[in-house]
Amino acid sequence: MLTVHHLNNSRSQRVLWLLEELGVSYEIVRYQRQPDMRAPAELRAIHPLGKSPVITDRGSTIAESGAIIEYILDSYGEGRLIPPPKTSERLRYTYWLHYAEGSAMPPLLLKLLFTVMPKRTPALLRPVVRKVSSQVLTAFVNPQLKEHMAFWESELGKSQWFAGDEFTAADIQMSFPLEAAAARASLEEAHPRAMAFLERIHARPAYQRALEKGGRYTVGR
Ligand SMILES: N[C@@H](CCC(=O)N[C@@H](CS)C(=O)NCC(=O)O)C(=O)O
Numbered sequence: 260m261l262t263v264h265h266l267n268n269s270r271s272q273r274v275l276w277l278l279e280e281l282g283v284s285y286e287i288v289r290y291q292r293q294p295d296m297r298a299p300a301e302l303r304a305i306h307p308l309g310k311s312p313v314i315t316d317r318g319s320t321i322a323e324s325g326a327i328i329e330y331i332l333d334s335y336g337e338g339r340l341i342p343p344p345k346t347s348e349r350l351r352y353t354y355w356l357h358y359a360e361g362s363a364m365p366p367l368l369l370k371l372l373f374t375v376m377p378k379r380t381p382a383l384l385r386p387v388v389r390k391v392s393s394q395v396l397t398a399f400v401n402p403q404l405k406e407h408m409a410f411w412e413s414e415l416g417k418s419q420w421f422a423g424d425e426f427t428a429a430d431i432q433m434s435f436p437l438e439a440a441a442a443r444a445s446l447e448e449a450h451p452r453a454m455a456f457l458e459r460i461h462a463r464p465a466y467q468r469a470l471e472k473g474g475r476y477t478v479g480r
Contacts (some may be wrong), residue, residue: 260284261285262286262332263287263314264302264311265287265288265289265312266291266312268292268475270472271311273324274324274331275472278469279472280339283335289474296312305320308435314327314352324359324435325359325432329356331467336428343425345386347423348425349422351422352421355422355430356428359432359435361428363407364436370443370444372399374392376392401444411456413447415453419459420456430456430460435478437457438455439443447457
């Protein structure tokens with residue numbers, strides 16, 4: 260049976276959600292984040308980078324959210340949640356599937372790191388680290404996030420889902436950047452379509468079932 264190696268409160272929530280949308284049976288092996296938020300060492304026994312999500316199925320180990328989504332849809336999708344090939348929707352789908360981790364997440368991760376860093380610095384060094392972090396955020400990270408969020412807002416004005424009028428796995432992949440932006444980049448300010456997207460996905464029964472299976476998920480809530 261397909262196994263999801265699930266790190267609590269992480270991107271592997273998306274994989275649970277996809278499997279729930281498709282009605283595929285799966286089992287969960289759970290891993291708990293350490294106090295420093297890193298994954299425990301046991302996850303490295305499954306994949307050398309020790310990141311989540313990772314799945315194992317039919318003798319293969321597959322890491323990286325986008326690759327996992329492709330594998331699951333190829334193996335179990337029967338054409339669901341992906342637009343037909345050679346359509347403009349399929350092109351948009353492929354774009355968002357890659358963009359989510361390739362372009363949207365890096366500035367969101369920088370935002371998290373430079374926000375948290377001063378809090379975790381010894382008191383003596385904290386004023387310097389706070390100043391540097393604040394400069395990086397102001398000059399580099401926040402302007403980029405602003406552009407990305409405006410881009411999502413504009414794209415969601417063309418259709419209610421990222422690849423077109425139909426809900427697809429690209430929306431599942433894009434959920435994490437939007438949820439992260441709502442949690443740490445003030446997405447709620449002046450991005451009503453993006454916030455409505457989040458409301459729509461959170462109302463889906465499969466999203467709710469995945470939450471029950473995956474446990475506490477503070478990025479999404
Ligand atoms: N681009 C990768 C990112 C994987 C990733 O960074 N996962 C985080 C969880 S959201 C993780 O495993 N963090 C724990 C750690 O780095 O130790 C993907 O989408 O699968």
